[in-house]
Amino acid sequence: MFSFLRWSSGSAALLSVSVTFGAIAPVAISAPVVAQTTSPSPSPGAEVNFSDVAPDFWARPFIQALAQRNIITGFPNGTFRPQQAVQRAEFAAMIAKAFDQNQVRQLTESGFTDVPGDYWAASEIQEAYKTGFMVGYGGTLFFPEQTIPRAQAITALANGLRLSPNGTSANILRGYYQDAGWIPAYAINPIAAATEASIVVNYPNVKALNPLRNLTRAEAAALLYQALVRQGKIEPLANNVAATNYIVGRNNTVSQTNSTTISTSNSSSSTNATTSTTSTTEPGDIYALSTLNFTTLSSALKTAGLADTLKGKGPYTVFAPTDKAFAALPKETLNRLLQPENRETLTKILKYHVVSGELTSNELKRGELKTLEDRPVNIQINPGTNQIAVNDASVTQPNIQASNGVIHAINEVLIPPDINLNQLRK
Incomplete structure (x- = not known):
């Protein structure tokens, strides 16, 4: 049965838009060169080339077009860093540069408490919020240095452009994406709308949305370009441009199955065989999901x-x-x-992170919660922001739904009180 990641009403108050895996503590950084402060030029300028964007790079047409319009820029050494993850502040700056939308809401006088007035992207963050593209957390936080997942970025564009799906979201997503079951509930309708609007770009597999993966700078360029096409601000790519093969719904046939080409080769010949695999629409189990963005944890779980x-x-x-x-x-x-x-110690530490039963963020209560290590963790909930803490760790993304439970991302490793890391065996 088709199943989406669930998003409880309690967690919606905590997190209107999902934040990707990572520490939430703000870090002082210098202004990236992508910080934008003015509206985009209506016509392209001179061609821009970056030393790390090869002529056959899949996203080159998107990157070049936006760079010519000064919507995105590279770095002083002539690179673009296409695979670098995009932070929320950086995406807000790109949005502010690319779009000229009317304001739909006001920001409170105090603004976001983690975005000082002299922060490099303060005005762009305010604009992205006021024009309806991006939202904060608990009404007071923005988490500007958090990397932004693809689901959140696509949602921001759909919301900012006031898009809504014409059909049933579940049917739309199930038809286009083999990993639709991993789309967070908050993003279901926006991603369905963005898909119908031909804004979504998936490389290298057009049917793999990878909604929880961090957005790269190359992917940001592709999404922004397609959003501008939707607005009529930029001409669509010509059909003979290879990049169009990754625009969802443009040059590909929608099917309930995903054709995968398997290439085998030896010294004398190469053969191709095509197999058909049924689309995956159920969220994976907890361990499977941990391999997506909790790579160290998944490795530790396997070791233990x-x-x-x-x-x-x-x-x-x-x-x-x-x-x-x-x-x-x-x-x-x-x-x-x-x-x-030290496997026994590692096992104790990991079991200290696991609780029997499924508890979404709105089901967590203040106080002690018994773990599989038979020792409790202390749950704290800030009544003003609904921010959840586990011992001294903060929950940075709640309610990652798995087929056999739920994951809450935290920004610190929990150590049981009877474990002394200085006494590990060498």
């Missing part, structure tokens, strides 16, 4: 022998440390934890 547990029926609630959370541990400590001689 807990992967099969989190593939099981459950249900479970997992407070999942992000890769950045694990990276905050001393490198030597992390390396030791992953050694066979």
Whole structure:
């Protein structure tokens, strides 16, 4: 049965738009050269070339067109860094540069508490909010340095352009995407609308949306270009341009199955075989989802022998440390934890992150919550912002729905009180 990631009403108050996996603490950074402050030029200027965007790079037509219009820019060394993840502040700046929309709401006088007035993208963030593209968290936070997932970026464009789906969202998404079951509930209608509007661009597999993956700069250029095409501000790419093959719904046939070409080769010949696989519309299990953006956690679960547990029926609630959370541990400590001689300690730490039963954010209550390690974690909920804390860690993305439970991303690794990391075996 087709199933979407669920989004509870309680969590909607906490998080109107999903934030990607990562620490939420603001970090002081210098203004990226993509910071934009003026409206786009109506006509293209001189051709722009970047040293790291090859002539046959899939997103080159999108990147060049927007760079010519000064909607996006590169870096002082002549590069574009197409694979670099886009932060929320950076995407807000791109939006402010690309679109000239009317304001639909006001920002409170205090604004976003984590965006100081002298922040490099403060005005662009305000504009992206006031024109309806992007929203904050709990009414007071914006998390400007959080990387933005694809689902959130597409949602922002659909909301800002006031798009709505013409058909049933579930049917639209199921028809186009093999991973539709991983789309967060808040993004279902906007992504369906953006799909119908030919805004979505998926590389290299047009049927793989990868909604939870961080948006890259190349992908941002592609989405923005298609959004401007939708507005009639830019001409669509010509049909003979290879990049059009990745625009969802343009040059591809919609089907309930995904054809995958398998190439096998040896020294004398190469053959191609095409197989048909049924679209995946159910969210994966907890371990499968951990391999998407919790790569260190998934590796640790496998090392500890807990992967099969989190593939099981459950249900479970997992407070999942992000890769950045694990990276905050001393490198030597992390390396030791992953050694066979410390497997028992690693297992205890990981089980300390798992609770039996499925608890979405609105079902979490203040107080102690027993874990599979048989030791409780302390849940705190800020009544003003609905921000959830687990011990000293903050929940950075709640309610990542799995087939056997739910994941809440956190920005610190939880250590049971009886574990001393300084006593790990060498």
